[in-house]
Amino acid sequence: NRRELIAFLGGPSGGLSMSHASNNSSSNNSSSNDSNPPANHDPNKGSILPLPLSPPDLPQPPPLTVAQKRRSQIAAALLALPPYSAIQALTSSTPPFEWCAMISTIVHALNLCRVQTCLNGTRNVWIVKPGGKSRGRGIALFNHLTTLLSYIHSADQQHLESRWVAQKYVERPLVIRQRKFDLRQWVLVTDWDPMMVYFYDTCYLRFAATKYDASSLELFQHLTNNSISKYYEGEKADDDVTANGDMWDIPTFEIWLEQRFQRAAIWPSLLQPAMKHVVVSTLETARSHIQHRKNSCQLFGYDFLVDDELRVWLLEINSSPTMEPSTSITSDLCSSVQDDILKVLVDLPLARGGGGGGGGG
Incomplete structure (x- = not known):
């Protein structure tokens, strides 16, 4: 089995830790330490972060009852029919008092076979972005195809970009x-062959400027980019989000998660592992298309969203993320990230006797 070294930057302390991960999920060696840590490695800084190459294990549901199995069989048959025929079949084959249970079963079956069912909502909202722009420029939301096409083809928008990205909006x-x-x-990413990825062990939350309303397409409720929210001139909430420049750090987020869901360790045991899984999957997908040069590197800014059922969704990957601080939170983080990047690109190769230069060669 081909093995890959996945190394993770430590937190603001600059600590460095590493773990090995195999592409073969049946051979889980993610807990084994690097046998030759750098001479200046401080084990008290940072911690070993095993990389899951499959989604986090979730509790197994209880066995289905006889009635639930029957409804599942009917639901599977109905899903194979056109919508109108399915409705006719449901009303003719199922007593009215079982319709709610049957509909619930069908919705559950849809969630299993169409993974985005849970985020679709009911308003058919889509978001479009110009392919070559940043900082939220040109982004718009629509719930009608004709207005969406009119927007991207209009003369006023042609200077933005001729290519656009359209995504189903996460309505929940x-x-x-x-x-x-x-x-x-x-x-x-410091190497693509073998692939070497550094995942910074903390990140930050970016908030929209005003309250979320799924029925509104007003951008300040939906876009979280600071380049957009800083222009909001409406009434602002007097809370800890506004006080921190519409941003949160991860420790604050962890406290909120535990209070909201009455469950500890949601971030390290569920959300962060899902993000790592997405990172590795997307990089593996792009790997064959990359013309890599040894002793070079690339910093990416991954943007993730969490839905109301704690599922993690990838929004986009930025190839040149800004490292200019805009709040007290990013002021600390951006400085630490850049400092640790230099440690990875210069100090680590020197400590291993391989000479300086990006790429972990």
């Missing part, structure tokens, strides 16, 4: 203080 995001948020995660 997890909200904090009634506001939508996303997570910006830094990822450093």
Whole structure:
């Protein structure tokens, strides 16, 4: 089995830790330490972060009852029919008092075979972005195809970009203080063959400027980019989100999660492992298309969203994420990230006797 070294930056302390991960999920060696840590490695800084190459294990549901099995069989048959025929079949084959249970079963079956069912909502909202722009420029939301096409083909928009990205909008995001948020995660790739990825072990939350309303397409409720929210001139909430420049750090998020869901360790045991899984999967997908040069590197900014059922969704990957601080939270983090990048690219190769230069050669 081909093995890959996945190394993770430590936190703001600059600590460095590493773990090995195999592409073969049946051979889990993620807990084994690097046998030759750098001479200046401080084991008290940072911690070993095993990389899951499959989604986190979830509790197994209880066995189905006889009635549930029957409804599942009917639901499977109905899903294979056109919508109108399925409705006719449901009303003719199922007593009215079982319709609610049957509909619930069908919705559950849809969730299993169409993974985005849970985020679709009921308003058919889509988001479009110009392919070559940043900082939220040109982004718009629509719930009608004709207005969407009119927008991207209009003369006023042609200067933005001739190519656009259209995504089904996540209509049911997890909200904090009634506001939508996303997570910006830094990822450093120093080699593609063998692939070496550094996943910074902390990130931060970015909030929309005002309360989330799924029925509105007003951008300040939906976009979390600081380049957008800083122009909001409406009434602002007097809370800890606003006080921190519409941002949160991860420790604050962890406290909120435990209070909201009455469950400890949601971030380290569920959300962060899911993000790592997405990072590795996307990089593996792009790997064959990369013209890699040894002793080079690339910093990526991954943007993630969490829905109201604690599922993690990838929004986009930024190839040149800004490292300019805009709040007290990013002021500390951006400085630490850049300092640790230099340690990885210069100090670590020197400590191993391989000479300096990005790429972990």
